Amino acid sequence: MLGLLRSVWDEPGPADPPARVWRDWVMLAGFTLVIVGEVLSRPELPYRWFAGAVALAVLPTVLWRRTRPLLAVAVAFGACGLAPLVTGHDLGLNSFVFVLVLAYALFRWGSGRAAVIGATIIAVKLLFSLVMGFLGTGDTVGGFGILFAATALGAALRYRNRARQRELDQVKLLERERLARDLHDTVAHHVSAMIIRAQAGLATAPMNPDAATDALRVIEAEASRALAEMRGIVRVLRTDEPLDLAPTPGITDLHGLAGRHRIGPSVDVDIAGDLDDLPAPIGTALYRLAQESVTNARRHARNATRIEVNVVADAASVRLRVSDDGEAAPVRAATSGGFGLVGMTERAGLVGGTCEAGPGPIRGWTVTAVLPRA
Template identity: 65%
Template sequence: MQGLLRSVWDEPRPPGAPHRVWRDWALVAVLVPLVVLEAVVRWSDLHAPVVALVITAGLMPTLLWRRTRPLLMVAIAFGTCAVTPLFTGAEPDMNSLAFMILLPYAVFRWGSGREAVLGLAIMYAKLGLAAALGDISLGEAGGGSVVLFAAMAVGAAVRYRAGARLRELDQAKLLERERLARDLHDTVAHHVSAMAIRAQAGLATAPADPAAATDALRVIEAEATQALAEMRAMVRVLRRGEPAERAPTPRVSDLDQLAGRTRPGPAVEVELVGDVDALPPPVGTAIYRLAQESVTNARRHARHATRIEVRVAVDDAAVRLRVSDDGEATAARQASSSGYGLVGMMERAGLLGGTCEAGPAPDRGWTVTAVLPRTAS
């Protein structure tokens, strides 16, 4: 209980409290003539009508600062009504004072935790003092308590809903950042890594075989063109608001490209089992990206590897991916398993309800396995 009270007391103000806007000025401009009209119509029925008119109209400006200074406005409005009977013998009895119901709402909607607690104390202290002095009956005090509580409850509910909405937006932004990080790592980083590896191989073989430099440039050009196309697709999604599923995305059948291109390093063998073309686009793209990242890691880190095997098997319930190589599981390879690549692969599989694991094989090399449900959306 003490922890709950402490958390309420330390609750900060919600962000984005609007300052005075034209609607606030319009509200005051409409209410002030209504106050004057009520005073004229009920002049003979009011106790100290001049004082009641001046106080009611004078408290109207508290509506202009109710969001930015909610506790101060509550203290001014309810404090003024509390001390008025000391001078006039009775509280202002104008119906227009009903506008003050906006102040308890505002203090719970826009105030900090301590401002809400102090405002609650001020409002109920004023109500209790009026009942004690006989200005209102116990029934009226009870009814006033219910009205105040309802206004504060509505303010707290709107505050909670707005906070939940902000948390949802923050979570959505975080998920979008993670998605962009995965896509950048799995597309651009993949092609850049291929260009770097091919450039290193071209430089190493150029003295003995000058034509190797030309071949390296051709491969680098092809990788750069593919990276640029995928980057443009991502930018189109971000800038134009184009749905991501409409952007060009690779499929499982495109895995043959990993084996078909002229690349340095171990050969890539791709085996597809089952109807891979019938997979939903998100699943097919995820399988492609997982295989692409696994092959890139194998080319980069698998020492003395001669072969990389990529196998995709599709059945009625799931699609299974297995990427293995026959290289050495070096310390550098072990360290790379904790990088962003494997994290992104696990996140990508987890978002579709699947799993992804990577580690050294029992005999030799490195193996990545992933299982995704076929009906994942």
């Protein structure tokens, strides 16, 4: 209980409460007319001019109820509690209903500390009026009920807005993670390929000048693909086109990873099982996982001559295994300095699958992913 009370006391107020807007001035003008009208229309009310003057004096507190809610409550309820000492009885103006707006604002915009202190001020005012005989028991109980309803409404809207803000923050975080994965799996893949080709071309150019020309051709092709995929991502971001409708690679594009390269290890792709009815998100995830695994192997597998990509499908799941025959390197993932394995694990998890990577049983590095067909 003590921890709960301390958390309420230490709770900060909402950030950047809205400043005064035209509605506040309309509210001020409206309540002013109501107060003046009630004073003029109730000649039987004792000390009606004094009560009206007190109401008009504290009415401007509605203008800073959001930025200074505790001060507004303290001024308004303090004045309403002390003014009856002059007249000897309750002021009796129904127009004082505007203090409900202040009570609402206290719990909507105030900090936890301000809410506790303000609620205490309100309770003290009501109990003081009851003890001094300015209010009867029924009026006091009714006042507590009405003020509780106003404060409860303010607290409910406050926490509803906070929950909505948390949801928006979570959506933004997920969107940032998705963009990071897409950029890494598309543009970063092609840039990595260009770096590998450029390094290989520079290393072999003195002995084989044609290798530099071949490297430039590959770099040009990879740059064109990177530009095309970047434009696709930008199109999705700038238009209302859903990401699912944007051109994305699938299971049939896995064969494009295969090939016998003059520089670096060869890539062999083997697909077994029925993949005709595989959903597009699963196919895209498989391709991206295989693509990233092949890129990592070509960059980090020392003295590797072959990379194998195996896909096996059954009735319930699809299994991907990418392995190389490079030298054993148990710290390869830790030294890469990138986010490839993190993105691969996230991508597999988004479709209900798993992805693991580690040293192979004999040599090299092995990536294994299991994705559901549904």
